[in-house]
Structures are given as structure tokens and as C-alpha cells.
Amino acid sequence: MKLNKHKPAQHTEMEFGGALGAACIPVFLPLTVLYLLSVCRTPGGALLQWPPPLPHSTFLWDPVAAAIMVGWISLQSALYLLPMGKVSLPENPQFCLCFNAAGFHALCMTAVLLAVCVCLGMPLGYLFDLVLPLAVCAIGVSYLLALYLYIRSFWAPAHQLALGGNTGNPLYDFFIGRELNPRIGSFDLKFFCELRPGLIGWVVLNAAMLMKEVELRGSSSLAMLLVNGFQLLYVTDALWNEEAVLTTMDIVHDGFGFMLAFGDLAWVPFTYGLQAMFLVIHPQTLSPLSALGIILLNGVGYSIFRKSNSQKNQFRRDPAHKSIAHLETIATATGKRLLVSGWWGFVRHPNYLGDILMALAWSLPCGVSHLLPYFYVVYFSILLVHREARDERQCRAKYGLAWDTYCRRVPYRIIPYIY
Numbered sequence: 001m002k003l004n005k006h007k008p009a010q011h012t013e014m015e016f017g018g019a020l021g022a023a024c025i026p027v028f029l030p031l032t033v034l035y036l037l038s039v040c041r042t043p044g045g046a047l048l049q050w051p052p053p054l055p056h057s058t059f060l061w062d063p064v065a066a067a068i069m070v071g072w073i074s075l076q077s078a079l080y081l082l083p084m085g086k087v088s089l090p091e092n093p094q095f096c097l098c099f100n101a102a103g104f105h106a107l108c109m110t111a112v113l114l115a116v117c118v119c120l121g122m123p124l125g126y127l128f129d130l131v132l133p134l135a136v137c138a139i140g141v142s143y144l145l146a147l148y149l150y151i152r153s154f155w156a157p158a159h160q161l162a163l164g165g166n167t168g169n170p171l172y173d174f175f176i177g178r179e180l181n182p183r184i185g186s187f188d189l190k191f192f193c194e195l196r197p198g199l200i201g202w203v204v205l206n207a208a209m210l211m212k213e214v215e216l217r218g219s220s221s222l223a224m225l226l227v228n229g230f231q232l233l234y235v236t237d238a239l240w241n242e243e244a245v246l247t248t249m250d251i252v253h254d255g256f257g258f259m260l261a262f263g264d265l266a267w268v269p270f271t272y273g274l275q276a277m278f279l280v281i282h283p284q285t286l287s288p289l290s291a292l293g294i295i296l297l298n299g300v301g302y303s304i305f306r307k308s309n310s311q312k313n314q315f316r317r318d319p320a321h322k323s324i325a326h327l328e329t330i331a332t333a334t335g336k337r338l339l340v341s342g343w344w345g346f347v348r349h350p351n352y353l354g355d356i357l358m359a360l361a362w363s364l365p366c367g368v369s370h371l372l373p374y375f376y377v378v379y380f381s382i383l384l385v386h387r388e389a390r391d392e393r394q395c396r397a398k399y400g401l402a403w404d405t406y407c408r409r410v411p412y413r414i415i416p417y418i419y
């Protein structure tokens with residue numbers, strides 16, 4: 001196959017701070033992961049402390065962590081390859097890709113395997129002690145994967161290149177990703193990374209924190225059970241509805257480069273689970289009433305998140321389906337319609353609202369004395385506001401006047417009457 005490097009740049013508008021952002025983010029974010037994990041293990045747990053709790057280099061590398069990482073990625077790859085649940089990518093019928101969407105099976109099989117290993121005496125709580133070298137390995141794997149993705153993208157067919165990742169600036173293209181759906185045979189690297197090793201790894205690490213708490217204090221706290229339960233629900237939901245990820249901008253629009261590789265493999269498992277890690281060193285007592293309030297908040301958030309996502313997915317797959325046929329819509333010049341009633345008539349991103357409410361419910365069990373467990377809420381709100389702006393730009397370009405009409409009909413973006 002011919003090299004595609006002489007193709008003219010298709011799209012020159014740069015996001016995430018352009019070339020400067022692309023140079024700084026791959027250094028700054030991995031260091032942030034290591035810093036957060038180090039702070040989490042200090043008895044003070046203060047996010048801003050001087051001198052910063054920098055780990056000694058001997059705590060950053062452990063061959064056992066490297067072996068676990070290789071074993072983990074191999075196990076998840078093998079589970080991904082099992083011939084179950086095939087779906088095609090609806091947005092790109094011209095190259096009709098098929099995906100293995102059996103994430104829920106993979107989660108269940110991983111759970112059974114882990115349970116057997118724990119029964120046979122494997123000390124799962126030991127992952128708490130290994131968390132820094134594990135994060136270092138995950139960061140290393142993301143760098144290697146991103147480098148591999150960048151190099152192989154020069155042999156990809158032109159129609160497989162992402163619009164935004166082909167500016168001609170090597171640093172920026174490495175960061176954003178040149179190829180849309182890189183595959184080895186039928187193994188789709190982006191789809192696999194987005195949902196399997198990182199998401200399942202996140203809940204396994206949470207379970208390890210629970211085991212560590214039991215080792216240290218003899219039983220698990222209500223706060224730890226809530227954090228584990230809420231995040232397990234979120235991950236299970238994502239894997240149960242795995243094919244819905246095929247319509248998100250990450251799969252349809254963005255290339256696969258360092259940002260997503262690192263986000264999927266290192267950022268998600270090691271920063272989304274900070275609350276459980278925090279609770280191991282900073283135990284919290286929760287009253288039954290506050291626990292009830294937090295469960296309610298998570299329930300409301302989950303219900304908005306799930307119902308709005310399902311409503312849009314159903315609408316995009318089959319607009320005539322009886323569950324949504326009664327909803328009001330507006331036509332666009334592309335032939336696609338936009339929902340203006342139901343969840344998508346409430347705010348323009350009801351799914352983000354539900355997700356933010358859940359994020360808050362995951363942090364509240366850790367009390368209000370520390371900032372660290374709220375890192376996820378703050379980061380996630382920034383991510384979603386930025387994501388909303390990107391999506392808005394893309395939708396305005398796609399739908400033109402119809403999008404302006406939608407914005408007039410539904411004026412608030414995420415939080416009614418506020419934003």
C-alpha cells in the first residue's frame with residue numbers, strides 16, 4: 001500500500017491549544033496522574049502542598065507491575081476476540097466496519113476470573129501498593145501505542161484519516177491522532193481501548209482498594225461500598241450499552257492518537273478511581289441519612305444520563321420507533337432531524353447534566369474536608385464544557401440554520417436556567 005504522507009493537509013484548524021498544547025499536554029497530564037496518586041497516599045491528602053510529595057524513583061518501577069500490565073492487556077484482548085455480539089458502525093456505511101460489542105461478557109468473565117484468583121489466595125489489595133508503578137506502565141503503554149498509531153497511519157487509506165488530525169504538524173497529529181479507526185485485521189484498536197482495559201481496570205482497582213481497606217480495618221466502610229457500587233454501575237452501563245459508543249464523537253470524528261490512548265489506558269483507570277484510593281488512607285464515617293441522599297443523587301443523575309442517551313441513540317437508529325415517534329423534531333438540510341422535545345428539549349446536553357450529578361455523588365462519600373476526591377468533578381466539568389463547545393461547532397457546521405433554530409428553542413446547554 002502507498003504512503004499517504006504527500007496528501008495535502010485536509011484541515012488546519014487546531015484544537016487543545018494547537019502545537020503548544022500538543023507539546024505540553026503529553027508531559028503535563030502523565031505527571032498529573034503520578035502527582036495525584038502520590039498525594040492520595042499521604043496522610044494529609046492536601047492537593048496543594050509544599051514541598052510536593054514526589055515519589056522516589058524506586059517507587060515508580062516494579063517488574064511485577066509490568067508483568068500485571070502485560071497480562072491484563074493480553075487477557076482483555078483475548079476476551080475482545082471472543083466471537084460474540086457484532087455490530088456495524090452506523091455513521092460510516094461506506095466502509096461498513098464491524099465491531100465486537102460484548103463488553104458486558106468481558107466484564108463478567110473478568111469478575112469470575114478475579115474471584116477464582118482471590119479464592120486461591122491472590123492478594124488483590126496488593127494493587128494498592130503497586131498503583132504508582134502500574135500507572136507508570138500504563139503511561140508507557142500509551143506512549144508506545146500512540147507512536148505505533150502515528151507511524152502506521154502513513155499507510156492508511158486516505159478515507160480512513162480523521163479530519164482534525166492531519167494538519168502536517170507531527171507533534172499535533174501524534175497528539176490528536178491521524179487515523180480514524182486503526183485496525184489489526186478485525187481488531188479495532190480505538191473501540192477496544194475506549195471500553196475494555198481502562199474501564200474494566202478502573203473497577204478492578206476499586207475492588208482492590210476495598211480489599212485493602214478490609215485488610216487494614218477488618219471491614220469495608222459504607223463510603224467505600226458506595227463509591228465501588230456507583231462506579232461499578234457506571235462501567236457496567238457503559239459495557240452493557242457498548243454499541244452506543246459507536247455514535248460518540250471519539251469514534252465517529254476523532255482520530256486515535258496520544259490523547260485518547262492515554263485517556264483510555266492511563267487517565268481513566270488511575271484518576272477516575274481516586275475516591276476509593278483516598279478512602280483507604282482517609283476513612284470517612286457516613287450517616288445513613290447522608291448515604292441515602294447520596295444514593296438518591298446518583299440515582300437521579302444515572303436516570304437522566306441513561307434515559308437521554310438511550311433516547312438519542314434510539315432516535316438516530318430508528319426515528320419511527322414507538323418509544324420516540326411522538327417527540328417533536330426539526331428538519332435539517334442534511335436529511336437528519338433534531339429532537340426538540342423530550343430530554344433533548346430540556347437542555348442541549350441532558351446526558352452531560354446526568355453525568356455531572358453522578359460525578360458529584362461519587363465524591364460526596366469522601367466528605368468535604370479534602371479537595372482531592374473532588375478532582376474528578378472539577379476535571380469532568382471542564383472536559384464536558386469544552387466537549388460541548390466542540391460539539392456545538394461541529395453541529396453548527398453540519399446543520400447550519402437548523403442548529404440555530406434548535407439553540408433558540410432550547411437555550412440552555414447543560415444546566416437549565418444557569419448554563
Ligand SMILES: NC(=O)C1=CN([C@@H]2O[C@H](COP(=O)(O)OP(=O)(O)OC[C@H]3O[C@@H](n4cnc5c(N)ncnc54)[C@H](OP(=O)(O)O)[C@@H]3O)[C@@H](O)[C@H]2O)C=CC1
Nearest residue numbers: 248249309312316337338339340344351352355387391395
Ligand atoms: N466519563 C467520561 O469521562 C466521559 C463521559 N462522556 C459521556 O459520554 C456520553 C456521550 O457524549 P458525547 O459523545 O460527548 O456526545 P453526545 O452523546 O451528547 O452526542 C452529541 C451528538 O448528538 C447529536 N445531537 C445533538 N443534539 C441532538 C438533538 N437535539 N437531536 C438529535 N441528535 C442530537 C449530534 O450528532 P448527530 O446529529 O450527528 O447524530 C451531536 O454531535 C455522554 O453521556 C457524556 O456525558 C463523554 C466524555 C467523557
Ligand SMILES: CC(C)=CCC[C@@H](C)[C@H]1CC=C2C3=C(CC[C@@]21C)[C@@]1(C)CC[C@H](O)C(C)(C)[C@@H]1CC3
Nearest residue numbers: 194195237238245248250259260262263264267268
Ligand atoms: C484528560 C484526557 C487525556 C482526556 C481524554 C478524554 C477521555 C478520558 C474521555 C473522552 C471520552 C471518553 C468517554 C468515556 C471515558 C472517558 C473518555 C475516553 C466513556 C467510555 C465513559 C463511560 C460512558 O458510559 C461512555 C461510554 C458514554 C463514555 C464515552 C466517552
